Amino acid sequence: HFFTEVRYKGTKTVAITPDYSEVAKLSDIWLHPKQGTDAAVAMAMGHVILKEFYFDKRSAYFDDYARRYTDLPMLVMLKEHTLPSGEKVLVPDRYLRASDFEGQFGQANNPEWKTVAFDEGGAVVLPNGAIGFRWGPDGRADQGQWNLEAKEAQNGSAVKLMLSLLEGKPPATDTARVGFPYFGGIASEHFPNNVLKGENGDVLVRTVPVRSLALGTTGKVLVATVFDLQVANYGVARGLAGELAAKDFDDDTPYTPAWQERITGTPRDQVIAVARQFADNADKTHGRSMVIIGAAMNHWYHSDMNYRGVINMLMMCGC
Secondary structure, three states, X not given: OHHHHHHHOOOOOEEEOOOOOOOHHHOOEEEOOOOOOHHHHHHHHHHHHHHHHHHHOOOHHHHHHHHHHOOOOEEEEEEEEEOOOOOEEEEEEEEOEHHHXXXXXXXXXXXXXOEOEEEOOOOEEOEOOOHHHOOOOXXXXXXXXXXXXXXXXXXXXXXXXXXXXHHOOOOOOOEEEEEEEOOOOOOOOOOOOOOOOOOOOOEEEEEEEOEEEEEOOOEXXXXXXXXHHHHHHHOOOOOOOOOOOOOOOOOOOOOOHHHHHHHHOXXXXXXXXXXXXXXXXXXXXXXXXXXXXXXXXXXXXXXXXHHHHHHHHHHHOOO
Protein backbone atom coordinates (compact mmCIF):
# COMPACT_ATOMS: atom_id res chain seq x y z
CA HIS A 1 0.00 0.00 0.00
CA PHE A 2 2.98 2.32 0.49
CA PHE A 3 3.75 1.96 -3.20
CA THR A 4 0.19 2.79 -4.24
CA GLU A 5 -0.05 5.74 -1.85
CA VAL A 6 3.17 7.32 -3.00
CA ARG A 7 2.01 7.03 -6.62
CA TYR A 8 -0.95 9.27 -5.73
CA LYS A 9 1.53 11.80 -4.34
CA GLY A 10 3.26 12.01 -7.72
CA THR A 11 6.29 9.79 -7.22
CA LYS A 12 7.72 8.37 -10.43
CA THR A 13 8.20 4.61 -10.29
CA VAL A 14 10.15 2.15 -12.40
CA ALA A 15 9.57 -1.60 -12.38
CA ILE A 16 12.55 -3.82 -13.23
CA THR A 17 11.08 -7.29 -13.69
CA PRO A 18 11.28 -9.85 -16.52
CA ASP A 19 7.53 -10.47 -16.53
CA TYR A 20 4.65 -8.03 -16.83
CA SER A 21 3.93 -8.30 -13.12
CA GLU A 22 1.62 -6.65 -10.62
CA VAL A 23 4.18 -3.92 -9.97
CA ALA A 24 4.96 -3.44 -13.68
CA LYS A 25 1.40 -2.43 -14.54
CA LEU A 26 1.46 0.25 -11.81
CA SER A 27 4.76 1.87 -12.86
CA ASP A 28 5.65 4.75 -15.16
CA ILE A 29 8.44 2.75 -16.80
CA TRP A 30 8.86 -1.02 -17.12
CA LEU A 31 12.34 -2.44 -17.73
CA HIS A 32 12.36 -6.17 -18.44
CA PRO A 33 15.90 -7.61 -18.42
CA LYS A 34 16.40 -11.33 -18.87
CA GLN A 35 16.07 -13.27 -15.65
CA GLY A 36 19.22 -13.28 -13.55
CA THR A 37 20.91 -10.31 -15.25
CA ASP A 38 20.01 -7.64 -12.68
CA ALA A 39 23.67 -7.08 -11.73
CA ALA A 40 24.50 -6.02 -15.29
CA VAL A 41 21.67 -3.47 -15.25
CA ALA A 42 22.82 -2.11 -11.88
CA MET A 43 26.47 -1.83 -12.98
CA ALA A 44 25.48 0.07 -16.12
CA MET A 45 23.35 2.46 -14.07
CA GLY A 46 26.27 2.96 -11.69
CA HIS A 47 28.49 3.77 -14.67
CA VAL A 48 26.07 6.51 -15.76
CA ILE A 49 25.79 7.92 -12.22
CA LEU A 50 29.56 8.06 -11.72
CA LYS A 51 30.24 9.68 -15.08
CA GLU A 52 27.51 12.31 -15.02
CA PHE A 53 27.31 13.18 -11.32
CA TYR A 54 30.94 12.77 -10.20
CA PHE A 55 32.89 13.83 -13.29
CA ASP A 56 30.81 15.60 -15.95
CA LYS A 57 29.28 17.64 -13.14
CA ARG A 58 30.06 16.98 -9.49
CA SER A 59 27.02 16.85 -7.23
CA ALA A 60 27.90 18.72 -4.04
CA TYR A 61 25.51 16.53 -2.04
CA PHE A 62 26.89 13.26 -3.42
CA ASP A 63 30.45 14.45 -2.84
CA ASP A 64 29.79 15.33 0.81
CA TYR A 65 27.87 12.11 1.46
CA ALA A 66 30.56 9.91 -0.11
CA ARG A 67 33.33 11.48 1.98
CA ARG A 68 31.44 11.33 5.29
CA TYR A 69 29.26 8.23 5.20
CA THR A 70 30.89 5.66 2.90
CA ASP A 71 34.21 3.81 2.69
CA LEU A 72 35.03 5.43 -0.68
CA PRO A 73 37.88 7.61 0.73
CA MET A 74 39.49 4.71 2.63
CA LEU A 75 42.87 3.41 1.52
CA VAL A 76 43.38 -0.07 0.10
CA MET A 77 46.75 -1.81 -0.18
CA LEU A 78 47.75 -3.20 -3.57
CA LYS A 79 49.78 -6.36 -4.18
CA GLU A 80 51.42 -7.87 -7.26
CA HIS A 81 49.66 -10.59 -9.24
CA THR A 82 50.73 -12.50 -12.36
CA LEU A 83 48.07 -12.96 -15.06
CA PRO A 84 47.82 -16.14 -17.20
CA SER A 85 49.51 -14.21 -20.02
CA GLY A 86 52.54 -13.64 -17.79
CA GLU A 87 51.81 -9.92 -17.38
CA LYS A 88 52.33 -8.59 -13.87
CA VAL A 89 49.64 -6.29 -12.52
CA LEU A 90 48.52 -5.10 -9.11
CA VAL A 91 45.31 -6.25 -7.44
CA PRO A 92 43.42 -4.83 -4.44
CA ASP A 93 44.51 -6.55 -1.23
CA ARG A 94 42.92 -5.16 1.94
CA TYR A 95 42.19 -1.94 3.76
CA LEU A 96 45.15 -0.07 5.20
CA ARG A 97 44.75 -0.05 8.98
CA ALA A 98 46.03 1.86 11.98
CA SER A 99 47.93 -1.26 13.05
CA ASP A 100 50.08 -1.05 9.90
CA PHE A 101 51.73 2.20 11.07
CA GLU A 102 54.48 2.85 13.58
CA GLY A 103 52.73 3.86 16.79
CA GLN A 104 49.36 2.66 15.48
CA PHE A 105 48.09 6.28 15.53
CA GLY A 106 48.06 5.97 19.32
CA GLN A 107 45.28 3.37 19.18
CA ALA A 108 45.85 0.66 21.77
CA ASN A 109 42.26 -0.51 21.34
CA ASN A 110 41.47 -2.55 18.17
CA PRO A 111 43.95 -0.77 15.84
CA GLU A 112 43.67 -3.65 13.30
CA TRP A 113 39.98 -2.74 12.88
CA LYS A 114 40.45 0.97 12.20
CA THR A 115 40.80 2.14 8.59
CA VAL A 116 42.71 5.21 7.41
CA ALA A 117 42.43 7.81 4.65
CA PHE A 118 44.15 10.92 3.30
CA ASP A 119 42.81 14.31 4.32
CA GLU A 120 42.50 17.01 1.69
CA GLY A 121 46.01 18.20 2.53
CA GLY A 122 47.52 14.80 1.74
CA ALA A 123 48.24 13.64 5.30
CA VAL A 124 47.22 10.16 6.45
CA VAL A 125 44.51 10.46 9.09
CA LEU A 126 42.43 8.11 11.21
CA PRO A 127 38.76 9.12 10.85
CA ASN A 128 36.07 8.15 13.31
CA GLY A 129 33.48 5.54 12.41
CA ALA A 130 35.34 2.30 11.61
CA ILE A 131 34.18 -0.84 13.37
CA GLY A 132 37.22 -0.73 15.66
CA PHE A 133 35.66 2.24 17.46
CA ARG A 134 32.53 0.23 18.27
CA TRP A 135 34.01 -1.69 21.19
CA GLY A 136 35.82 -0.44 24.30
CA PRO A 137 38.96 -1.93 25.87
CA ASP A 138 36.87 -4.45 27.80
CA GLY A 139 34.99 -5.56 24.70
CA ARG A 140 31.89 -3.64 25.75
CA ALA A 141 29.79 -1.78 23.20
CA ASP A 142 28.78 0.96 25.62
CA GLN A 143 32.41 2.04 25.92
CA GLY A 144 32.76 2.68 22.19
CA GLN A 145 32.62 5.91 20.18
CA TRP A 146 31.11 4.51 17.00
CA ASN A 147 29.96 7.55 15.06
CA LEU A 148 30.51 9.03 11.63
CA GLU A 149 31.32 12.59 12.60
CA ALA A 150 33.87 14.06 10.19
CA LYS A 151 36.57 14.17 12.86
CA GLU A 152 40.08 12.82 13.27
CA ALA A 153 40.19 10.16 15.99
CA GLN A 154 43.48 11.23 17.59
CA ASN A 155 42.60 14.82 18.49
CA GLY A 156 38.96 15.27 17.52
CA SER A 157 39.71 17.96 14.93
CA ALA A 158 37.48 18.37 11.88
CA VAL A 159 38.70 16.55 8.79
CA LYS A 160 37.68 16.41 5.13
CA LEU A 161 38.73 13.10 3.59
CA MET A 162 40.25 12.90 0.12
CA LEU A 163 37.97 10.98 -2.25
CA SER A 164 40.50 10.54 -5.06
CA LEU A 165 44.26 10.74 -5.12
CA LEU A 166 43.92 12.94 -8.20
CA GLU A 167 42.45 15.74 -6.08
CA GLY A 168 45.35 15.91 -3.64
CA LYS A 169 47.64 18.86 -3.11
CA PRO A 170 49.60 18.14 -5.20
CA PRO A 171 47.57 15.48 -7.05
CA ALA A 172 49.06 12.02 -7.39
CA THR A 173 51.13 11.58 -10.54
CA ASP A 174 51.81 7.86 -10.17
CA THR A 175 49.45 5.30 -11.66
CA ALA A 176 49.39 1.51 -11.72
CA ARG A 177 47.78 -1.16 -13.85
CA VAL A 178 45.27 -2.90 -11.58
CA GLY A 179 43.40 -6.10 -12.38
CA PHE A 180 39.73 -6.68 -11.51
CA PRO A 181 37.89 -10.00 -11.92
CA TYR A 182 35.40 -10.09 -14.80
CA PHE A 183 32.50 -12.55 -14.93
CA GLY A 184 30.58 -11.17 -17.90
CA GLY A 185 32.32 -13.47 -20.36
CA ILE A 186 31.23 -16.76 -18.74
CA ALA A 187 29.09 -18.78 -21.14
CA SER A 188 25.51 -19.39 -20.01
CA GLU A 189 22.59 -21.20 -21.60
CA HIS A 190 20.21 -18.58 -20.21
CA PHE A 191 21.58 -15.29 -21.57
CA PRO A 192 24.37 -14.07 -23.87
CA ASN A 193 27.82 -13.47 -22.47
CA ASN A 194 30.03 -10.52 -23.36
CA VAL A 195 33.57 -11.82 -23.83
CA LEU A 196 36.58 -9.52 -23.52
CA LYS A 197 39.17 -9.46 -26.27
CA GLY A 198 42.75 -10.44 -25.42
CA GLU A 199 44.60 -13.06 -23.44
CA ASN A 200 43.20 -12.12 -20.03
CA GLY A 201 39.51 -12.49 -20.81
CA ASP A 202 38.45 -12.94 -17.20
CA VAL A 203 40.44 -9.95 -15.90
CA LEU A 204 39.85 -6.24 -16.49
CA VAL A 205 43.15 -4.34 -16.37
CA ARG A 206 42.57 -0.66 -15.63
CA THR A 207 44.74 2.35 -14.74
CA VAL A 208 44.40 3.59 -11.15
CA PRO A 209 46.05 6.57 -9.38
CA VAL A 210 48.32 5.29 -6.59
CA ARG A 211 50.61 6.62 -3.90
CA SER A 212 53.49 5.02 -2.00
CA LEU A 213 53.45 4.95 1.79
CA ALA A 214 56.12 3.88 4.27
CA LEU A 215 54.68 1.58 6.93
CA GLY A 216 56.15 0.50 10.23
CA THR A 217 55.38 -3.18 9.68
CA THR A 218 55.94 -3.96 6.01
CA GLY A 219 58.03 -1.12 4.60
CA LYS A 220 56.77 0.72 1.52
CA VAL A 221 53.41 -0.17 0.00
CA LEU A 222 51.29 1.20 -2.85
CA VAL A 223 47.79 2.32 -1.92
CA ALA A 224 44.67 3.57 -3.71
CA THR A 225 41.35 4.90 -2.48
CA VAL A 226 38.23 2.75 -2.72
CA PHE A 227 36.75 5.50 -4.92
CA ASP A 228 39.60 5.38 -7.45
CA LEU A 229 39.38 1.59 -7.59
CA GLN A 230 35.62 1.71 -8.05
CA VAL A 231 35.79 4.30 -10.84
CA ALA A 232 38.40 2.19 -12.64
CA ASN A 233 36.33 -0.98 -12.27
CA TYR A 234 33.24 0.73 -13.70
CA GLY A 235 35.33 1.86 -16.67
CA VAL A 236 34.69 5.61 -16.36
CA ALA A 237 37.22 7.62 -18.36
CA ARG A 238 39.43 10.08 -16.48
CA GLY A 239 42.11 10.84 -19.05
CA LEU A 240 44.73 8.52 -17.55
CA ALA A 241 47.22 6.83 -19.84
CA GLY A 242 46.20 3.31 -20.84
CA GLU A 243 43.07 3.32 -18.70
CA LEU A 244 41.01 1.19 -21.14
CA ALA A 245 37.90 3.14 -20.16
CA ALA A 246 34.67 3.71 -22.06
CA LYS A 247 34.65 6.42 -24.73
CA ASP A 248 30.91 6.95 -24.19
CA PHE A 249 27.76 5.07 -23.20
CA ASP A 250 27.62 3.38 -26.61
CA ASP A 251 31.05 1.81 -26.19
CA ASP A 252 30.58 -1.95 -25.70
CA THR A 253 33.00 -2.32 -22.81
CA PRO A 254 32.29 -3.29 -19.18
CA TYR A 255 30.15 -1.77 -17.59
CA THR A 256 28.45 0.61 -19.98
CA PRO A 257 24.77 0.77 -20.97
CA ALA A 258 25.73 -0.69 -24.37
CA TRP A 259 27.56 -3.57 -22.68
CA GLN A 260 24.56 -4.50 -20.55
CA GLU A 261 22.20 -4.37 -23.53
CA ARG A 262 23.81 -7.45 -25.09
CA ILE A 263 23.49 -9.39 -21.83
CA THR A 264 20.12 -8.24 -20.49
CA GLY A 265 18.20 -7.27 -23.62
CA THR A 266 17.26 -3.95 -22.00
CA PRO A 267 17.65 -0.96 -24.38
CA ARG A 268 20.58 1.21 -23.34
CA ASP A 269 18.54 4.41 -23.69
CA GLN A 270 16.12 3.20 -21.02
CA VAL A 271 18.94 2.32 -18.62
CA ILE A 272 20.60 5.71 -19.18
CA ALA A 273 17.33 7.59 -18.62
CA VAL A 274 16.39 5.73 -15.44
CA ALA A 275 19.88 6.04 -13.93
CA ARG A 276 20.03 9.75 -14.78
CA GLN A 277 16.59 10.44 -13.28
CA PHE A 278 17.30 8.34 -10.17
CA ALA A 279 20.48 10.31 -9.49
CA ASP A 280 19.03 13.70 -10.43
CA ASN A 281 16.14 13.22 -8.03
CA ALA A 282 18.51 12.10 -5.25
CA ASP A 283 20.70 15.13 -5.89
CA LYS A 284 17.78 17.58 -5.69
CA THR A 285 16.07 15.94 -2.69
CA HIS A 286 19.24 14.89 -0.81
CA GLY A 287 18.76 11.17 -1.12
CA ARG A 288 15.05 10.60 -1.59
CA SER A 289 15.37 7.98 -4.29
CA MET A 290 14.61 4.40 -3.26
CA VAL A 291 15.08 0.84 -4.46
CA ILE A 292 12.63 -1.79 -3.19
CA ILE A 293 13.76 -5.38 -3.82
CA GLY A 294 11.47 -8.35 -3.39
CA ALA A 295 12.45 -11.96 -2.83
CA ALA A 296 12.76 -12.91 -6.51
CA MET A 297 16.43 -11.88 -6.75
CA ASN A 298 17.35 -14.23 -3.92
CA HIS A 299 16.40 -17.28 -5.98
CA TRP A 300 19.47 -16.83 -8.17
CA TYR A 301 23.03 -17.89 -7.49
CA HIS A 302 25.33 -15.00 -6.57
CA SER A 303 22.33 -12.78 -5.79
CA ASP A 304 24.61 -10.88 -3.40
CA MET A 305 26.27 -9.41 -6.50
CA ASN A 306 22.88 -8.07 -7.61
CA TYR A 307 22.51 -6.43 -4.23
CA ARG A 308 26.03 -4.98 -4.28
CA GLY A 309 25.39 -3.39 -7.66
CA VAL A 310 22.24 -1.77 -6.30
CA ILE A 311 23.87 -0.76 -2.99
CA ASN A 312 26.65 0.99 -4.93
CA MET A 313 24.01 3.15 -6.63
CA LEU A 314 22.48 4.05 -3.27
CA MET A 315 25.87 4.93 -1.78
CA MET A 316 26.89 7.05 -4.74
CA CYS A 317 23.56 8.92 -4.63
CA GLY A 318 23.49 9.39 -0.86
CA CYS A 319 20.23 7.47 -0.42
